[in-house]
Amino acid sequence: xxxxxxxxxxxxxxxxxxxxxxxxxxxxxxxxxxxxxxxxxxxxxxxxxxxxxxxxxxxxxxxxxxxxxxxxxxxxxxxxxxxxxxxxxxxxxxxxxxxxxxxxxxxxxxxxxxxxxxxxxxxxxxxxxxxxxxxxxxxxxxxxxxxxxxxxxxxxxxxxxxxxxxxxxxxxxxxxxxxxxxxxxx
Numbered sequence: 001x002x003x004x005x006x007x008x009x010x011x012x013x014x015x016x017x018x019x020x021x022x023x024x025x026x027x028x029x030x031x032x033x034x035x036x037x038x039x040x041x042x043x044x045x046x047x048x049x050x051x052x053x054x055x056x057x058x059x060x061x062x063x064x065x066x067x068x069x070x071x072x073x074x075x076x077x078x079x080x081x082x083x084x085x086x087x088x089x090x091x092x093x094x095x096x097x098x099x100x101x102x103x104x105x106x107x108x109x110x111x112x113x114x115x116x117x118x119x120x121x122x123x124x125x126x127x128x129x130x131x132x133x134x135x136x137x138x139x140x141x142x143x144x145x146x147x148x149x150x151x152x153x154x155x156x157x158x159x160x161x162x163x164x165x166x167x168x169x170x171x172x173x174x175x176x177x178x179x180x181x182x183x184x185x186x
Contacts, residue, residue, distance in 0.1 A: 005044045011087065011106050014047035018054060019083045019114075028055040053094035054086050061089045068129045080115035084108075084123050092131065098139035100131045 005013065017031055024031060028051045035042045043051065054061060065085050066074050074082070088107035092100045104127045111120040130136075 005046070007046060007102075008106060008109075010044050010046035011050065011091070012110060013041055013043045014050040015083055015087050015110050015114075016041065017043055017047070017051060018087055019079060022079050022083065028052070049095065050087055050090045053090040057090065057094055058086070061086050061093070064089055064093075064130050065126065068126045068133075078115060078119060081111055081119045081123050084111045084115070085126060088123075088127050089130065092127075092136055093134075098136075100127075100136040101138050104128060104131065 013035075017035055018028070021028055021031055026034070032043055032048055032051055062074055065082075069077075077085075084107040087110075088103045091097070091103040095103070104124065107127060108120045108124045111123045115123075
């Protein structure tokens with residue numbers, strides 16, 4: 001029996017499954033089925049929609065992300081940030097609800113919870129730039145929807161949360177190592 005989750009919980013479970021897919025050779029549809037069989041942290045219909053949109057449009061989603069990276073390569077981004085970007089773009093571009101500010105805010109919150117200390121600013125900047133470029137606006141945003149900060153920088157000053165010393169800031173390195181060749185990304 002499918003559990004009724006809030007949208008926030010649905011996004012978080014979809015994010016966690018997409019993140020786990022970066023370490024697994026199974027595709028997202030197979031991981032969705034496995035999560036349902038185990039019932040623990042299973043994705044609901046909303047989360048499944050986000051994941052299937054990501055699986056069906058990953059090249060387009062990655063193309064949007066790559067087009068907005070400044071001085072970064074997709075395979076050098078921390079996995080948490082990459083998965084948050086992908087899930088948010090799946091919702092913004094292919095989801096039924098047209099509330100990009102909500103998708104951006106939720107991606108920022110997921111990155112704050114699971115990512116490095118500065119990564120949320122990067123995620124906010126990339127998603128905000130994509131939304132502006134594509135002219136995405138909330139169709140009928142509820143009063144409780146939080147808009148993303150349009151003044152946030154497009155890339156963090158120090159993308160690696162562990163870089164604390166001033167001379168390390170001159171040549172920051174991302175927190176996560178690149179995935180092994182042939183390893184699937186979410």
